[in-house]
Amino acid sequence: MSSTLPGSAPERHRVVLTGFGVVSSIGIGATEFTESLKAGRSGAKPISIFDVEGFAHSNGCEVSSFDPEQWVHNTPISSLGRASRFAVGAARMALQDAGLEPARLADRRGLISLGTTDGESYELDQLVAVELADGPERMDPEVVRRVSPVRLSTAIAQELGLTNVEAQTIATACSAGNYAIGYGFDAVSSGEAEFALCGGADAMCRKTFTGFYRLGTIAPECCQPFDINRKGILTGEGAGVLVLERLDSALARGATIYAEVLGYGLNCDAYHQVAPNGASVASCMDIALKNAGVKPEEVDLISAHGTGTKANDITEAHAIRDVFGTAPPRTISLKSMLGHTMGAASALGAIASGLAIAHGFIPPTINHTETDPECEIDCVPNHAVEADLRIVQNNGLAFGGNNAIVILGKYEEGHEGRESRESRESAA
Numbered sequence: 001m002s003s004t005l006p007g008s009a010p011e012r013h014r015v016v017l018t019g020f021g022v023v024s025s026i027g028i029g030a031t032e033f034t035e036s037l038k039a040g041r042s043g044a045k046p047i048s049i050f051d052v053e054g055f056a057h058s059n060g061c062e063v064s065s066f067d068p069e070q071w072v073h074n075t076p077i078s079s080l081g082r083a084s085r086f087a088v089g090a091a092r093m094a095l096q097d098a099g100l101e102p103a104r105l106a107d108r109r110g111l112i113s114l115g116t117t118d119g120e121s122y123e124l125d126q127l128v129a130v131e132l133a134d135g136p137e138r139m140d141p142e143v144v145r146r147v148s149p150v151r152l153s154t155a156i157a158q159e160l161g162l163t164n165v166e167a168q169t170i171a172t173a174c175s176a177g178n179y180a181i182g183y184g185f186d187a188v189s190s191g192e193a194e195f196a197l198c199g200g201a202d203a204m205c206r207k208t209f210t211g212f213y214r215l216g217t218i219a220p221e222c223c224q225p226f227d228i229n230r231k232g233i234l235t236g237e238g239a240g241v242l243v244l245e246r247l248d249s250a251l252a253r254g255a256t257i258y259a260e261v262l263g264y265g266l267n268c269d270a271y272h273q274v275a276p277n278g279a280s281v282a283s284c285m286d287i288a289l290k291n292a293g294v295k296p297e298e299v300d301l302i303s304a305h306g307t308g309t310k311a312n313d314i315t316e317a318h319a320i321r322d323v324f325g326t327a328p329p330r331t332i333s334l335k336s337m338l339g340h341t342m343g344a345a346s347a348l349g350a351i352a353s354g355l356a357i358a359h360g361f362i363p364p365t366i367n368h369t370e371t372d373p374e375c376e377i378d379c380v381p382n383h384a385v386e387a388d389l390r391i392v393q394n395n396g397l398a399f400g401g402n403n404a405i406v407i408l409g410k411y412e413e414g415h416e417g418r419e420s421r422e423s424r425e426s427a428a
Helices: 030-039 082-098 121-134 141-146 151-160 173-190 206-214 247-252 278-292 310-324 342-359 417-427
Strands: 015-024 110-115 165-170 195-202 238-246 259-268 301-303 330-332 391-398 402-409
Touching: 015 030, 015 082, 015 173, 015 247, 015 342, 030 342, 082 121, 082 151, 082 195, 082 238, 110 151, 110 173, 110 342, 121 141, 121 206, 151 165, 165 173, 173 195, 173 238, 173 259, 173 342, 173 391, 173 402, 195 342, 238 247, 238 342, 259 278, 259 342, 278 310, 278 391, 278 402, 301 342, 310 391, 342 391, 342 402
Parallel strands: 110 165, 110 195, 301 330, 301 391
Antiparallel strands: 015 238, 015 259, 195 238, 259 402, 391 402
């Protein structure tokens, strides 16, 4: 680490995003994902990866075009669960997108942080089915070994040969991707890590689909966030992994910079197991904006949690207006296209935010007919629009009141950045 004078504040590094890995129902990789976001493609289709007999409706946003053999080279694929395959594939994609060879990072201090809701519950579903039908002694030991959620992060390190990394799996449900990004931001900005691979991964499973179905929150056909006719979520799956590195490192190697991580905010209100708390959501936004050194009026776009349930959309929209006033930034929901990818949701949201900044567009909220008057936001209905985005806020809200919000900014050469502004203001 860099040395500092006694009594002085530790040196802080600017952190940028230089690589994205995407496994989703609307595209594999950053390029295909960008094209789908611009086109407003839907990933909704009948679920095929588990038995849905007996359910009145069973659409989901299933990943169908991912070939793990294309991305997993050094690990037996049979040793990886469905979510881990997504995570490992997305991590290799992210490094490739960043122009980084794993061998170049092998002995460098790094961090791998992956968020998840269900871990490898898809594998657990299979084991429970065998136990109920034939008894626990008939469980396949290989499937048992795939169940641990720790594998989401450790399998990445093993596959890429990264031997000097901390590997963490963060299980804060639907905001876990943002939690993982915040953890990576702290590690890289403080100098504790030279790079970080951060994001989230989840696979659709019968357990979670059934749970949401019994709550009455599964939409019959499609997800319609902020729409007056919305009927709930669609479960989804996938992975999003981001490469975080110091700005000076990215510039030295001539890397493409998608965006800069300006800051983040976390809180947990523990208000209710499933119901969101508006005051707490607004407070988390305030924390994130202050941490990023950003004023509310400087935010150009909000990538909302936007699940498409009655309670979430109204609560989140009211919280946004509490923070941003009567004319909030445009506020979109990617879940209209991707479904609810659980622990991957805010990671994919952060990637979409970075792509939107880099390519100058706002993804739409599709399936939209009429905005709920109780939401009062511009959700960019159905069609992407061109926009010069400088600051984007990415929301992640989770069961149990676990909220995590990340603020991204456009990188401009010669721009001093948040840390330089803070240093100057402190000196003054």
